[in-house]
Amino acid sequence: MTDELLYRVEGDLAFVTFNRPQARNALTFAMYDRLAEICSEIGAEVRRSGSIRAMILTGAGEKAFAAGTDISQFRAFKTEADPIAYEQRIDRVLGALEACPVPTVAALNGATTGGGAGIALCCDLRVAEPGTRIGFPVARTLGNTLSVSNITRLVSLIGPARTKEMIFTARLLGAEEAKSVGLVSEVVADAAGLMPRALELARLVASHAPLTLRATKEAVRRVKERMAPEETRDILLSCYMSEDFREGMDAFLGKRPPVWKGR
Numbered sequence: 001m002t003d004e005l006l007y008r009v010e011g012d013l014a015f016v017t018f019n020r021p022q023a024r025n026a027l028t029f030a031m032y033d034r035l036a037e038i039c040s041e042i043g044a045e046v047r048r049s050g051s052i053r054a055m056i057l058t059g060a061g062e063k064a065f066a067a068g069t070d071i072s073q074f075r076a077f078k079t080e081a082d083p084i085a086y087e088q089r090i091d092r093v094l095g096a097l098e099a100c101p102v103p104t105v106a107a108l109n110g111a112t113t114g115g116g117a118g119i120a121l122c123c124d125l126r127v128a129e130p131g132t133r134i135g136f137p138v139a140r141t142l143g144n145t146l147s148v149s150n151i152t153r154l155v156s157l158i159g160p161a162r163t164k165e166m167i168f169t170a171r172l173l174g175a176e177e178a179k180s181v182g183l184v185s186e187v188v189a190d191a192a193g194l195m196p197r198a199l200e201l202a203r204l205v206a207s208h209a210p211l212t213l214r215a216t217k218e219a220v221r222r223v224k225e226r227m228a229p230e231e232t233r234d235i236l237l238s239c240y241m242s243e244d245f246r247e248g249m250d251a252f253l254g255k256r257p258p259v260w261k262g263r
Contacts, residue, residue, distance in 0.1 A: 005031045006060075007038050012053040012206050013199075014042055014102070018116075021061030026070040027115050032089060035119070036096040046101045046210075050262030053206035055100065056198050057123060058107040059116075062191065065106070065132070068114025071142065087147040090115060094150070097122040098221055101214045103205040107198035108132045108184065109191060113172065118150055121157060124217065125205075126184040127198050129191040133172035134183055140170035156224050157182050210262040211244050 006017040016038060018025040045052050059065040069090075077083060097104065097119065106123035112134040120126055120134065128134075136154075138144050146154070146167070154163045158181050166173070175187045188197050205213060215238050243263050251258035 004028065005034045007034075009052060012051060013202050014038075014052050014055040016055065016057045017060050018058070018066045019060040021059075021063065023070065024064035024067035024111055025059040025061070025116065026067050028070050029073060029089065032069075032093045032115070036093045039096040039100040043099075043101050046262065050210060052102055053210060053262075054103045054105065054202040056105045056107060056195075056202050057119065058195065058198070059109055062110060062131075064111035064116070065108045065120060066113075066116025067111045068116055074142070083144070087149075090118065091147055091149045094118055094122045094153070099218075101217070102210070103202070103213050103217070105198050105202045105205075107194050108134065108175075109194055111172075113137060118146075118153070121153055121183065125201055127194065127201065128175040128178060128184040128187050129194040130175050130187060130189075131191060132175040132178065132184070132187075134175075134178050135170070135172035136167055137170040137172060139167060152224065209244055209248060209258070209260050211238055211242050211260075214238070 004018075004020050006015075006019050008015050016035065018027065018031065020026060020028075020031075042052050042055065074086075077086075103125065104123040106120045106126045108120055108126060108128040110129075110131055110133070112120050112128075112132055114136060117134050117136055136146060138146070151163065154166075158166070162181055173181070173183065175184065178184045179187050186197075188194050244258075244260050247260070248258050
């Protein structure tokens with residue numbers, strides 16, 4: 001599995017590549033699990049040194065970001081426990097991605113479907129090239145369903161009406177339509193410009209106050225979980241009681257660029 005999901009760190013950026021181009025980067029269970037492990041490793045490194053500031057996810061080849069779960073794995077499903085365990089696994093992985101403490105940028109190329117679309121929609125920023133097609137075509141393919149957690153994620157982005165239309169018709173949205181409804185942040189002019197723009201965005205957010213970005217990510221996650229304001233006191237304190245906040249004030253008043261340390 002090592003070669004099927006590539007992970008590397010260059011400077012303050014982490015890179016994840018789904019690397020099964022011969023299978024349109026369809027995800028095996030091991031690939032899902034490794035993605036969750038990487039998010040955990042990044043979290044540990046952020047707590048230890050703060051050296052990683054952003055992560056880019058993309059798919060190898062020109063045909064797909066990730067074309068969902070490898071269907072051959074579903075043949076092993078025999079009992080009611082199997083689909084429940086599968087969806088719990090996916091929720092755990094997507095939850096780990098959402099909770100990853102650094103900004104995540106999805107560079108979307110080609111087919112971004114099923115589990116691949118689920119991963120993309122859990123990233124903070126999504127950049128697409130013109131050939132991107134995104135959706136959940138299960139109503140015309142496997143006849144399975146998204147978990148309630150994944151439906152909730154989709155509804156939070158595009159609303160209940162568009163969610164039903166998208167799944168009922170089983171169609172894939174092109175890059176520009178996906179942008180118009182909020183599934184992607186922007187569309188680059190051509191495929192060649194995809195990674196340069198993803199890198200540009202990652203470097204931009206990596207240059208900003210990491211605690212502010214981390215607090216914003218966590219606040220958005222809790223809003224989706226309908227947490228009460230009193231349950232979010234720790235988010236405010238993580239920024240206002242930090243060294244970075246004092247550095248920001250000193251830099252602003254001193255009319256100099258701040259030097260963020262992530263603590």
